[in-house]
Amino acid sequence: MDNLSRLAIHTMTTKPWDLPTAVAKFSAAGVPGVGVWRQWLAGRPLAESRAMLADNGLSAVSLVRGGFFPGLNAAERTAALDDTRRALDEAAAVGAPQVVLVCGARPELSLPENRRQITEGVAACLDHARQTGVKLALEPLHPMYADCRSAINTIGQCNDMIDQLGDTWLGIAADVYHIWWDPQLESEIARAGRRIAAFHACDWLVPTTDLVLDRGMPGDGVIDIGGLRAMVEAAGYQGFTEVELLSRRWWAEEPDHVLATMKASHRC
Amino acid sequence: MDNLSRLAIHTMTTKPWDLPTAVAKFSAAGVPGVGVWRQWLAGRPLAESRAMLADNGLSAVSLVRGGFFPGLNAAERTAALDDTRRALDEAAAVGAPQVVLVCGARPELSLPENRRQITEGVAACLDHARQTGVKLALEPLHPMYADCRSAINTIGQCNDMIDQLGDTWLGIAADVYHIWWDPQLESEIARAGRRIAAFHACDWLVPTTDLVLDRGMPGDGVIDIGGLRAMVEAAGYQGFTEVELLSRRWWAEEPDHVLATMKASHRC
Numbered sequence: 001m002d003n004l005s006r007l008a009i010h011t012m013t014t015k016p017w018d019l020p021t022a023v024a025k026f027s028a029a030g031v032p033g034v035g036v037w038r039q040w041l042a043g044r045p046l047a048e049s050r051a052m053l054a055d056n057g058l059s060a061v062s063l064v065r066g067g068f069f070p071g072l073n074a075a076e077r078t079a080a081l082d083d084t085r086r087a088l089d090e091a092a093a094v095g096a097p098q099v100v101l102v103c104g105a106r107p108e109l110s111l112p113e114n115r116r117q118i119t120e121g122v123a124a125c126l127d128h129a130r131q132t133g134v135k136l137a138l139e140p141l142h143p144m145y146a147d148c149r150s151a152i153n154t155i156g157q158c159n160d161m162i163d164q165l166g167d168t169w170l171g172i173a174a175d176v177y178h179i180w181w182d183p184q185l186e187s188e189i190a191r192a193g194r195r196i197a198a199f200h201a202c203d204w205l206v207p208t209t210d211l212v213l214d215r216g217m218p219g220d221g222v223i224d225i226g227g228l229r230a231m232v233e234a235a236g237y238q239g240f241t242e243v244e245l246l247s248r249r250w251w252a253e254e255p256d257h258v259l260a261t262m263k264a265s266h267r268c
Numbered sequence: 269m270d271n272l273s274r275l276a277i278h279t280m281t282t283k284p285w286d287l288p289t290a291v292a293k294f295s296a297a298g299v300p301g302v303g304v305w306r307q308w309l310a311g312r313p314l315a316e317s318r319a320m321l322a323d324n325g326l327s328a329v330s331l332v333r334g335g336f337f338p339g340l341n342a343a344e345r346t347a348a349l350d351d352t353r354r355a356l357d358e359a360a361a362v363g364a365p366q367v368v369l370v371c372g373a374r375p376e377l378s379l380p381e382n383r384r385q386i387t388e389g390v391a392a393c394l395d396h397a398r399q400t401g402v403k404l405a406l407e408p409l410h411p412m413y414a415d416c417r418s419a420i421n422t423i424g425q426c427n428d429m430i431d432q433l434g435d436t437w438l439g440i441a442a443d444v445y446h447i448w449w450d451p452q453l454e455s456e457i458a459r460a461g462r463r464i465a466a467f468h469a470c471d472w473l474v475p476t477t478d479l480v481l482d483r484g485m486p487g488d489g490v491i492d493i494g495g496l497r498a499m500v501e502a503a504g505y506q507g508f509t510e511v512e513l514l515s516r517r518w519w520a521e522e523p524d525h526v527l528a529t530m531k532a533s534h535r536c
Contacts, residue, residue, distance in 0.1 A: 107474040107490045111449070115451075142411065142412065143411045143412070144410065144476070144479075147472055147474045147489075147490045148475070153449055156451065157451050160451075180414075181414035181419075181421055183383075183422060183424065184424075207416070207479075209479075211412075211475075211476060211477075222375045224378060
């Protein structure tokens with residue numbers, strides 16, 4: 001088994017565990033990184049969560065998530081900006097260097113309008129990113145989510161947007177589940193270079209029985225995770241591999257077993 | 269309601285009807301085109317099916333489907349070539365100008381190897397296409413099918429393959445369900461130009477509850493079908509709009525109602 005020095009786990013992966021349990025368990029297992037979903041911060045002061053991470057020797061790799069920029073009216077769009085700025089504040093407070101952006105999509109809007117509003121929304125949050133010192137990591141989502149989750153679906157679109165908006169406070173969260181099929185993946189990751197700010201791992205199961213909640217444990221599906229890790233490393237990425245499972249199956253298992261399985265399957 | 273002169277319906281759309289029933293019903297409804305799935309030709313001489321279409325004044329727009337080129341060994345790959353050549357023979361026999369190719373993908377193979385075998389398979393069928401006078405229409409499938417149905421997922425990949433193999437006997441079947449999300453769609457359709465050989469319509473439902481069998485009736489989802497039709501027309505396409513629904517919901521309805529709904533929703 002490779003060493004675990006680059007392994008991070010999203011709190012959503014071990015969903016039944018609250019933050020105190022998750023950080024204690026991750027720490028005891030020798031897992032050094034945690035992807036913090038915002039729900040796990042609720043109910044206690046942010047400073048207390050930060051201390052909890054530090055006391056357990058854990059790095060907050062990323063805060064998940066902001067975005068969802070498209071809206072049907074100005075009030076909705078403003079609410080999304082406010083929420084993303086709050087996410088930046090929370091990330092700064094707990095010591096996470098970046099907020100992952102799920103850019104959003106509203107079925108009522110056209111695809112070009114969704115994309116226009118996303119670019120506008122990202123641009124509107126850059127100042128706050130600078131003020132908080134926290135990056136925004138654009139996460140392209142699989143094209144099967146273009147209807148209602150994100151109209152940003154390829155690394156290429158992220159590169160185009162960053163070309164336009166600048167890369168000081170913008171990065172790209174490369175999640176193998178969303179991008180593995182892309183025929184332009186290698187060239188777009190090379191083009192992204194140091195923009196790659198996160199590497200998320202899970203697997204595509206055959207068959208996949210649910211569009212959202214049937215992600216597989218690394219190694220159980222068809223994605224060449226090692227090959228994709230090599231691609232982002234060739235582009236300059238040296239950070240964590242963050243295991244992020246949204247899975248009814250794994251959420252129903254005993255989280256200690258999920259954690260042990262992840263450790264055993266960790267390769268890169 | 270627009271006139272129906274460009275409307276074609278796939279036999280799979282009205283699945284409960286056999287070929288005699290479907291052609292009689294389509295004809296009576298004033299629908300001039302039919303996309304023939306090969307299962308509908310089983311059990312009678314091909315000449316009889318051809319006569320049945322002619323007697324009802326129907327054009328066979330396409331035969332569905334050949335392809336599935338990747339295999340785990342030479343015997344599997346040869347079987348796929350033989351089957352695709354048989355499809356070309358069948359298309360010629362019933363008067364269909366093209367065979368739609370679902371290119372295939374095997375989860376056991378890497379994505380690059382799947383793609384390599386597809387290009388090799390298509391190349392190996394070109395002679396037979398020339399001999400039968402029937403085109404092969406590459407259909408890019410949605411990226412959510414890259415694991416086990418097709419590793420060809422964008423119009424761009426089809427253009428690249430046709431650049432390599434020549435466009436005399438190759439075309440592209442543009443199915444809105446598979447391509448609507450693509451950020452490069454407009455430029456790749458423009459690049460395709462006259463290569464666009466078919467235009468398939470259905471809709472992406474919100475939510476989509478099944479990866480395969482939950483396609484929507486045109487108008488019931490988020491796809492800008494009229495906008496995509498305008499795109500292929502700008503590229504030079506003037507052929508049929510083929511309604512192809514794979515849908516547990518619509519298959520469970522009375523096919524007369526499905527047909528009436530399609531006629532009423534037909535816009536382009």
